Amino acid sequence: MQTEPLKDTVTRRKLIDVLMNKAMYADLVLKNGKIINVLTREIVAGDIAVKGEFILKVGNAADLIGQETKVVDLQGKFVSPGFIDSHMHFESSMLTVSEFARLSIPSGTTTLVADPHEIGNALGPAGIKAMTEEAKCVPNNVYFVVPCLTPDSPGLETAGYDITSKDMEEILNYYNVIGIGELQGFSNAKHVYKNSPEIIDDLVVSTGYAKSIGKIVDGNAPELFGSELAAHIICGGGVVSCHETTKKEECIEKLRQGVYVFMREGSTQRNMSECIKAVTEEGMDSRRCILVTDDMVAEDLEKYGHMNDVVRRTITQGVDPVEAIQMVTINPAAYFKFEHLGVLAPGKQADIVILDNLQNMNVQQVYIKGKQVAENKKTIVHIPEYEYPITVKMSVKREKINLQDLAVKTRKTGKVAARVIGVIPDQNLTEALQANLFVDNGIVMADTEQDIIHMACLERYGRNKNIGRAFVKGFGLKKGAFAESIAHDTHNIIAVGANLEDMALAVNRVIEMNGGISVVNNKKVLAEMRLPIAGLMTDELSGEEVTQKLMELHECIAQLGGTIHAPLMHLSFLALTTSPVWKITDYGLIDVDNYTVLPPLVD
C-alpha cells in the first residue's frame, strides 16, 4: 500500500492537465526508442514522456514536447522498465545499502527487495530498523521483507535477538517493509512439524498478521513436494515464493502449486539454468517465474553487472529476451503488488533502462523517478553517507578466549572416534562423517593428514557465552586458522584451525575488531578485515576495496594450504541449521534432520 505514490491527488491532477491541456508539456521525452513492452511481450518503436517522477505517455509523445522539455534521441536503442531484484541480502556483499546501490544501479537495477535476515539475526529490530533508515538515503527503490523468526532453529542456536510474532507489529511497519522474508522456520517442514510444532504456531500468527495488513510473505521450500509443500504454502498465508528451488522437477511442482519461483542466479548458488527448463522444455506459463540473486559479492557486481547479467544468462538458456525481462519487471511487480513499478505505461514511476542490445544486455543509461542516475556503467548521482548507530557497530559482546576454550576434550587416551562435518564444495549441504583422532593431554587433535581440523562457533551477543565445538573435513588447511563473524544465520563467530592456538588468536582478533574476518598463522595475523556494521558489513571500504581485501584474505588461506575455493563463504554456511545434515552452532554439533545436538565424540 505504501507502494502507490499515485494516490496523491495533486500529482495525478497535474499529470492529467499535462496530457489534456495542449499548452502544457512533459519534462523529459525519450524519443525513437525500441520499447520493451513487458505487458504484451512485444518490442514496439516509440517515445516515453515523463513528468516529474512519472511516465505520462508511451507511444508517440510529439504532442508533449514543449520548449522546456528535455528531449533525448535514443536512436533506436532498447528501452526497458528498470530491473527488480526480488530477493537479495545486502549482508552477502558486505556492503552497505548505499554502496550496493552505487554498484548495482548502472546495471539497470532500480529496485531491490532486501531481506535483512542477517542483521535481523544479529541485532533484531534495531538492526533491521537501521538498515531501513539507510534505505531512505538512496536513489533506487529499496524495499524490505523482514524475518519473522530468529534464530532459524530455536533451541539449537543463539541469535542476537529472538524475533517472533511479538515483534511483527513493530518491524512490519518500518519504512518500506512490504512483508515477511524467507520463511526459514518451516522450510524443513517434516522435522519442524515433528520436533517444534510451536514454531508453526508462531509462524501462522506472524504471517496472518502480515497478510491482514496487506503485506506479502516469502516462502522458502527447498526440496518440498506434495503435502509438505502444500503445508508450507498454507503456513505462508497461501501465496508464497521460493528462492531455494534447484531442480527442474521441483520447479515444475512449485509452479503448478502456485508458488512464485524465484530462480536464483547469484554469485554462488546458480539455479536458473536448471529451473528455467520448466519454461524452455515444458513450455509452462512463465508469469510466476522471477529471477533473483539472493547473494552477490562486490567483485561480481563490478565484473559482470547485476540483474542485466542474470537476464543475459537467462536469454542464453533459450528464453525469449522480452520474456526474460518480464521475469525481472512485471512478474515481480505482480507478486509484490508494486503497482507503480515494473512496466512502462502511463502513471508508472519513471524507472527506465536504456540498452544497446538484448544479447549482451549492455546498459547505457538508467533513470529512476524520471531522473538520470547512471551513464556508461557509472552512477552519476551523489549518494549521501548514512551513519549507523553505535549499537549496530558494537555487536560483539564477549571476552577474549584461550585455546582451552576451543578444545574438544576427553579423558580417553590414544585415539577417539569423532564426528566430523564433511564440507561439500558449492553446497549448503554437508556429510556426516566419522574419524579416529589422536588425543594429546586430554585434547582431541586435528589431523591434517586426513584433512580434519578443529572447528568452533562462539556466541557473540553477550547472551550465554556458549561455545560449540566439532571437527570438519574439506578445507585442506595444513596450518594456521581463520575466523569470521559471518556464520549463517545467527552470525556468531565461527572459526576453523589446524591448531588451537592460532584459532584462538583468529577468534580474538574478530572479537577485538568488533566483528570481521581474520587469518592467522604461527601466532601472527596474516590478514584481516573489519566488518563494523553488525559484524557483517563495512562502511569503511568501497566495493572495489572489499573485493581487494577478500582476495588478500583468500590468498592467505591458500598459503595455509586451503584448497576449497571461497573458504570464507563455505565456513559461514557451516552454521546454517536449515539444511542437512550436520552443522555447527554455539550449541555444538547439530543433527539437522533430527533437530538435536550431538556430542563431537562418539560415545
Add this chain to the structure above:
Amino acid sequence: MQTEPLKDTVTRRKLIDVLMNKAMYADLVLKNGKIINVLTREIVAGDIAVKGEFILKVGNAADLIGQETKVVDLQGKFVSPGFIDSHMHFESSMLTVSEFARLSIPSGTTTLVADPHEIGNALGPAGIKAMTEEAKCVPNNVYFVVPCLTPDSPGLETAGYDITSKDMEEILNYYNVIGIGELQGFSNAKHVYKNSPEIIDDLVVSTGYAKSIGKIVDGNAPELFGSELAAHIICGGGVVSCHETTKKEECIEKLRQGVYVFMREGSTQRNMSECIKAVTEEGMDSRRCILVTDDMVAEDLEKYGHMNDVVRRTITQGVDPVEAIQMVTINPAAYFKFEHLGVLAPGKQADIVILDNLQNMNVQQVYIKGKQVAENKKTIVHIPEYEYPITVKMSVKREKINLQDLAVKTRKTGKVAARVIGVIPDQNLTEALQANLFVDNGIVMADTEQDIIHMACLERYGRNKNIGRAFVKGFGLKKGAFAESIAHDTHNIIAVGANLEDMALAVNRVIEMNGGISVVNNKKVLAEMRLPIAGLMTDELSGEEVTQKLMELHECIAQLGGTIHAPLMHLSFLALTTSPVWKITDYGLIDVDNYTVLPPLVD
C-alpha cells in the same frame, strides 16, 4: 484485503495438521481428474483434496483419504477453477442477486463482480447497500465495485441521488465492496476535461481514497487512445480496466498501456471476437485479457449458460482452451487481488468446476467453498429469499401526468423543423437528424410515415419533476406507446409513442406500478411488468418468468408496428449521456459531444 479468508490462523493451523499428520484426512477428494492448471497453462492428471472451504492439495491425494473422506471419482473429467465474471450488472437481467445466482451457478460461475451502477443512480447508497446485503445470502462469491459519480453527467440529467467523493468512505466500506466501478465520468475524456473539469477533481479524490485503502478502480475508456487514454488511466489511479473496447486496434493500444481489457461478450454487446485478435493474430501476452458479460438477460443464461458459454466462444476464435479459461480465472484474480480465488492450489478456496469436455464447456458439477452447489445444470442448494427494504421498493415519486405534459409545443403553425434522435440498431451511439413535422393545435405531432415518434424522459425521484421531450426515429412504431423505468444510467421514466395519449397512459402505468414496463394501445394497457426493486428488477418473477414476460412485451410492441429488435433495451439506452451524439434526459435533448442541452425544435 477482505478477500483473504486464509488470514484466519486457526484454519491455517488445522489445514497444516491435516497435511502433515498421517492420522488426519481430507473431507473431500475429487480423484482422477484432468486438472486445468491455469498457473502453468497445462492440463495435468491428478486429484484435488479439500478440507472445509479450502483446497488442501492438488496432485496425488491418496495419502489424504481416510474413512470419513468423501471420494468422488471423476473418471478423467476436466477440473477447472470456478469462473469469474469480472464485470456485470444484476440490473440488466432484471433479476435479484439470488435469482441470478441460481441461474448462473450451474454454468460454473462461482464469482461475480457486480457494478450496482443502476441501483446506485436510482437510489444512491441505500440502493447499493441493499444489494450488498442480499449478496450475503447467496452461496457464490459476490463482490461489488461501486459508482463514484452519479449521475454520469451532472448538469445534464437528474439521478435519484448524487454520488460524489463525499460518499466514498461510506459505500466503499459496505460488505464485499472491492473498489470503484466503471469510471463513467471520464470516459468521454476530451469533453469532460473541457466542459466539466470539476468532475475530474472529484474523481481523483474518489479514486485516490479507494487506492489508499487497497481497493481497485475499474476504468471505462471507449475509443480512447494516446494522451486521452493515458489521462483516463491516471485518473483511475494508474491501474484500470476497460470493458468498452470494441476494436482490435483499441485492444492492442490498451494492452500496451497496461489496461486490463475486459473483453465483453454479453447478451447484447459482443466485442470479444474483435478484441481477441490482439492475442490470436498479434500473439500478445494475454495475462491482462479478461472475459466479462457486462449485461446478460435471463433468457440467455438459461439457453446458453454464462461464463462457460463466453469461454466456449473464445475457444472458437482460436484461443487455446486453457488460455481462455485463464481469462475467467487467474487473470481476473490477479486484477482484483483475489488471492483466494482463480486457481486450483493449496490454500485456495475450493471453488471447482467439473466439465466433460473443453469444446462445449459443458459443466457437470460445481463446488463452492468445498460444497457441491450444482449438478447437471441445476443449482442444488437452497438460496434464501432476501426482502428488500420498502424504500428500495417505493422508488417512483411523481404524480401522474397528462398528454400535455409530454407534448413539444410551438406557437408556429404548419410544419416546423425538429431535431430527431436517430436510433442505430445494436449500438449505444445515435445519429443527429432533422425532420419537418406538422403542428396541430400548438403541439408538434409524430409522423409515423417518416417513422418519427414522440419521446420523453421524466424525472421520477421527486427531486424536480423535470420532463425532457424530443423526437426519435427508428422504432417503426405505427400506433400506441411504451414506457419503462429503465433508462441508462439515471433510470428516470423513458417513453416513446405514436400518440401522446397512449404515451401518457404508458408513463402513468409505470408510475402506478412503482416502476416497470408498460405497452399501451388505444388507451388500453396491452402488457406490463412490475419492477418493484428500484424500478429496475423484480423479486416477484423467476428468471424463466421474466423471459416469458419480456417475450410478451416484445410481441405487443411488434403488434404496434415496432420493427427494431429488443426495442425496450434500445429505448433504455437512449438516455445514456456518455455515448454520442444525441440522447434524451429529463433535462431534454442532450448534445453529448458539446455537453449541452438542445431544444427539440430548430430555432
